[in-house]
Amino acid sequence: MVLNATFSHSPPALYYMKKAGATHGAIILSNILDKEEVLNGTTWSSILLVIIQDLKINMAATGSKSVLFVCLGNICRSPIAEAVFRKLATDSGVVDQWRIDSAATSTYEIGNPPDHRGQACMKRHNVPMKHVARQVTKDDFMSFSYILCMDDSNLSDLNRKAKSVKNSTAKIELLGSYDPQNELIIKDPYYGDDKDFEKVYEQCLRCCRAFLEKNA
Numbered sequence: 465m466v467l468n469a470t471f472s473h474s475p476p477a478l479y480y481m482k483k484a485g486a487t488h489g490a491i492i493l494s495n496i497l498d499k500e501e502v503l504n505g506t507t508w509s510s511i512l513l514v515i516i517q518d519l520k521i522n523m524a525a526t527g528s529k530s531v532l533f534v535c536l537g538n539i540c541r542s543p544i545a546e547a548v549f550r551k552l553a554t555d556s557g558v559v560d561q562w563r564i565d566s567a568a569t570s571t572y573e574i575g576n577p578p579d580h581r582g583q584a585c586m587k588r589h590n591v592p593m594k595h596v597a598r599q600v601t602k603d604d605f606m607s608f609s610y611i612l613c614m615d616d617s618n619l620s621d622l623n624r625k626a627k628s629v630k631n632s633t634a635k636i637e638l639l640g641s642y643d644p645q646n647e648l649i650i651k652d653p654y655y656g657d658d659k660d661f662e663k664v665y666e667q668c669l670r671c672c673r674a675f676l677e678k679n680a
Contacts, residue, residue, distance in 0.1 A: 529679060530563035532608040533639065534618055538568030538597035540654050541614045541664055543578040545639060547586055547593040548665065549672040556676065566595065567604065569613075569621040573597040579654065585661045600625060605632035612639040612675070614650040642674040643667060 533545035546566035553559040568574070576597045577583070586593040604611065605626050611634045613619050619638055626632040640648040650667050653660035 528561055530608045531565075531610040531612060531675070532600070532604055532634070533566040534569060534600060534611055534613040534622060535566075535615075535650075536568060536570050536618065536652060537573040537654070538566055538595075538599075539573045539576055539579045540582055540652060540661070541650055541668070542566035542568070543593060543595040543597075544582050544586065544661075544664055545612070545614075545650075545668040545672060546595065547591050548668045549676065551591045552669075552672055552676050556680075558676075558680070563608070565608075567598050567600045569600060569618055569625075571599055574599055579661075581653070581658055581661045582664075585658070585665050589665060602629045605629040605634045608634045610634065610675075611636045612642075612671075613637075614639060615652070616649070639671045639675070640667065642671040642678070644670055644674055 531549065533542040533549070535541040543566050546564055550559060550562075550564050553562050553564065574597055578586075578593055578595055578597075583593055600611075600622070602625075606629065611622060613622055613636070615638070619636065622636050626634070626636060638648055640650055647667055650664055650671075651660070653664050
């Protein structure tokens with residue numbers, strides 16, 4: 465078994481993994497220049513998901529355009545929007561021009577994968593989805609050109625957070641403001657069923673297509 469492994473990619477991110485001593489077989493996943501977390505009982509596949517998430521963000525960091533999709537928990541609406549937009553940008557041959565990610569206003573689901581119903585919806589539409597939920601950070605307001613959210617509560621939370629960031633430059637909008645069918649709000653499907661996730665997908669597809677066309 466590999467007890468120590470190093471992963472390096474676009475600076476400044478550098479990771480290492482090691483056994484956290486004799487305490488419950490815990491694993492440490494550490495970003496040397498960021499923070500250290502002890503993940504008790506975490507599987508290697510879960511740890512790799514975290515690394516994939518950071519790779520996804522940093523490998524696209526040189527893109528000239530950037531968009532962050534945001535919802536309450538970052539397991540339903542925003543990862544669907546992220547996946548849909550990434551697929552549209554890929555199919556249009558412009559994905560290398562974009563830094564694309566998603567995040568939450570809350571801490572409820574940090575570290576969790578997308579809702580299984582959302583994953584099933586993306587699979588039906590042949591849209592790749594790989595994500596680990598995270599919360600919006602102060603840096604997001606400075607490093608992303610656009611922050612697109614799903615409802616008025618998200619919008620209010622983001623605007624409040626932005627006021628605490630001295631150099632906030634992101635344009636904060638409702639993703640639904642780009643909907644050609646004028647459905648401004650993308651409702652949370654968490655307490656719904658597959659049909660609700662399908663509706664989220666359809667709204668995100670319309671909105672993301674219009675947003676991409678506007679920023680071509």
